[in-house]
Amino acid sequence: MSDFSLLAARVDPTWTLFLDRDGVLNRHRPNDYVKNWDEWEWITGSPAAIARLTGRFRHIIIVTNQQGVGKGLMTEEDLVDIHTQMELGLRGLGAVVDAVYFCSDLASNPDNQRKPRPDMGLAAQADFEGIDFSRSIMVGDSDSDMEFGRNLGVTTVRIHEDPEAAKEHPNVDYAFASLADFASALTGEPVL
Ligand SMILES: [Mg+2]
Numbered sequence: 739m740s741d742f743s744l745l746a747a748r749v750d751p752t753w754t755l756f757l758d759r760d761g762v763l764n765r766h767r768p769n770d771y772v773k774n775w776d777e778w779e780w781i782t783g784s785p786a787a788i789a790r791l792t793g794r795f796r797h798i799i800i801v802t803n804q805q806g807v808g809k810g811l812m813t814e815e816d817l818v819d820i821h822t823q824m825e826l827g828l829r830g831l832g833a834v835v836d837a838v839y840f841c842s843d844l845a846s847n848p849d850n851q852r853k854p855r856p857d858m859g860l861a862a863q864a865d866f867e868g869i870d871f872s873r874s875i876m877v878g879d880s881d882s883d884m885e886f887g888r889n890l891g892v893t894t895v896r897i898h899e900d901p902e903a904a905k906e907h908p909n910v911d912y913a914f915a916s917l918a919d920f921a922s923a924l925t926g927e928p929v930l
Contacts, residue, residue, distance in 0.1 A: 745893065745912070754862075756859065763824070774816055775823045784918065797869060799838075800839065802841070803841050803852045803853055853885070856889040876894050898914075
């Protein structure tokens with residue numbers, strides 16, 4: 739059995755899945771932010787992957803840094819509207835996200851609560867019963883996501899175009915090319 743299949747065999751509906759947003763669910767806008775729903779572009783297979791993972795975890799929680807708000811490029815209302823539309827689209831596929839935590843602080847703010855700081859994970863743990871970081875996975879595409887996972891003590895999964903190379907980093911436990919590939923490996927079922 740591969741290393742990952744040992745983890746997959748341990749994951750049950752007491753576990754929590756933390757997901758990064760940009761670069762995992764939807765495409766990054768280079769040097770920009772998703773400022774409204776028109777700018778949102780799903781990554782192929784990601785909504786179906788979340789549908790496949792729904793019910794296999796106790797909670798699915800999105801944690802996202804959004805300093806475009808802090809920079810004044812969009813309002814918090816714009817961001818909440820994007821997340822409302824996102825959750826509506828997901829629900830139509832049977833994909834349920836329990837909560838979206840965002841941090842609009844500027845990275846330059848010394849007191850910011852952005853990833854890699856653990857604040858959003860700790861806030862989720864305070865808000866939801868049964869979040870055990872030893873039974874949690876963080877899926878993200880950046881160094882800060884992996885460091886966030888390490889800071890919480892959760893299992894880390896990096897989404898990267900070169901998973902073999904990404905796995906070499908000490909903060910990365912497992913790596914896949916997409917959320918769809920992760921969901922397929924976890925469930926043993928293809929995600930179309
Ligand atoms: Mg990201």
